[in-house]
Amino acid sequence: xxxxxxxxxxxxxxxxxxxxxxxxxxxxVAPTDISVLIQGxxxxxxxxxxxxxxxxxxxxxxxFIAVNCGAIPEGTIDSELFGHEKGSFTGAHEARKGYFEVVxxxxxxxxxxxxxxxxxxxxxxxxxxxxxxIRVGSSKVQKTNVRVVxxxxxxxxxxxxxxxxxxxxxxRLNTVPLRIPSLRERKEDVxxxxxxxxxxxxxxxxTPGVQLTPEAQELLADFSWPGNIRQLKNVAEQIAxxxxxxxxxxxxxxxxxxxxWSKSSLPVFVKDxxxxxxxxxxxxxxxxxxxxxxxxxxxxxxxxxxxxxxxxSSFDENSQYINQLYNEVNPVTTQxxxxxxxxxxxxxxxxxxxNTPSSSSNYVTLDTQDAEEVEESLSLVDKESDLIKKALxxxxxxxxxxxxxxxxxxxTLYRKIKDLNLE
Numbered sequence: 001x002x003x004x005x006x007x008x009x010x011x012x013x014x015x016x017x018x019x020x021x022x023x024x025x026x027x028x029v030a031p032t033d034i035s036v037l038i039q040g041x042x043x044x045x046x047x048x049x050x051x052x053x054x055x056x057x058x059x060x061x062x063x064f065i066a067v068n069c070g071a072i073p074e075g076t077i078d079s080e081l082f083g084h085e086k087g088s089f090t091g092a093h094e095a096r097k098g099y100f101e102v103v104x105x106x107x108x109x110x111x112x113x114x115x116x117x118x119x120x121x122x123x124x125x126x127x128x129x130x131x132x133x134i135r136v137g138s139s140k141v142q143k144t145n146v147r148v149v150x151x152x153x154x155x156x157x158x159x160x161x162x163x164x165x166x167x168x169x170x171x172r173l174n175t176v177p178l179r180i181p182s183l184r185e186r187k188e189d190v191x192x193x194x195x196x197x198x199x200x201x202x203x204x205x206x207t208p209g210v211q212l213t214p215e216a217q218e219l220l221a222d223f224s225w226p227g228n229i230r231q232l233k234n235v236a237e238q239i240a241x242x243x244x245x246x247x248x249x250x251x252x253x254x255x256x257x258x259x260x261w262s263k264s265s266l267p268v269f270v271k272d273x274x275x276x277x278x279x280x281x282x283x284x285x286x287x288x289x290x291x292x293x294x295x296x297x298x299x300x301x302x303x304x305x306x307x308x309x310x311x312x313s314s315f316d317e318n319s320q321y322i323n324q325l326y327n328e329v330n331p332v333t334t335q336x337x338x339x340x341x342x343x344x345x346x347x348x349x350x351x352x353x354x355n356t357p358s359s360s361s362n363y364v365t366l367d368t369q370d371a372e373e374v375e376e377s378l379s380l381v382d383k384e385s386d387l388i389k390k391a392l393x394x395x396x397x398x399x400x401x402x403x404x405x406x407x408x409x410x411x412t413l414y415r416k417i418k419d420l421n422l423e
Contacts, residue, residue: 022181121165
């Protein structure tokens, strides 16, 4: 079956070289049993390619099931995929077969596989390597013969680097990578798809056909379409239903295209930038390195002050200024680390011009050489414990307020108090 026959059979519209390349890869890999990882933006048509692979394979008469891993709660996904025994958890009133058992001999399409929990990823890896799995609540190993086609709209390699996706599973799934081009990468196909959708909706809703002016066609092709084919289809349906004018120019078309997106181009892969990316350890490292920088700056200021004329005879007058300067540099650092702890060692010397020994002839100077060489401890446990103690002291033992001050949850604070023996 050639590429055009596949397009006709599965209703694929477009002549983009990138699209043709993706169809050709799917056609070649279909007769084999190797795993395929389909990557592409949301709405680009990844599920259609899973059907192509299944229908052109030797398993075409076997069952096919599509599972959206991102839509299944973490607590039940193992049961959904691998089944469970009666009484294995609350609500398990009877034994249940999982998708891998039901689809034995067929193909399972795991959509949004990048959202799969790490524990479930380990189970999936075992199936890919040996075809074995264990139901939830059972100790009996079972076998299945299933072809796995996975898809994701996230950058899986980046997720591997962040520890959110197993590296061994990534390479096992990615035996044959199949990338679906986004709509903005196939601008020559946009108008063809729009015309197809308009004809379909005009027939469905019994409305007159729609014509686009050349300016409207140009606007349609230049738009970035972050929602890809799904978004284009929605726009076509709105125009078919709502627009009374059947000749659509650029002005009318702009009403249906979000203006704030018209000049933007979203990345191919969705990248999670939520606060969960920042762990407590990252925050502690940042605090420690910020304090380190402030202390180094303070040392430089003190040395510069001495070099600019602070003699032993005038040091008593300037000591108050130095203390004030030190406090202004970083009040938090001052509170946590007295001057004796940052490598600035006070030394008592005798001024040669003094006639008689007295308390006024003893002056404080700074051993700047020691200041450059001594480094404080950067033990995370010690610093973390110290910060928690000070936060609790500041808020008079109120743990909720202390947790807010530290930027962590109250539950995490309770756990850390217990782990660090701060009760």
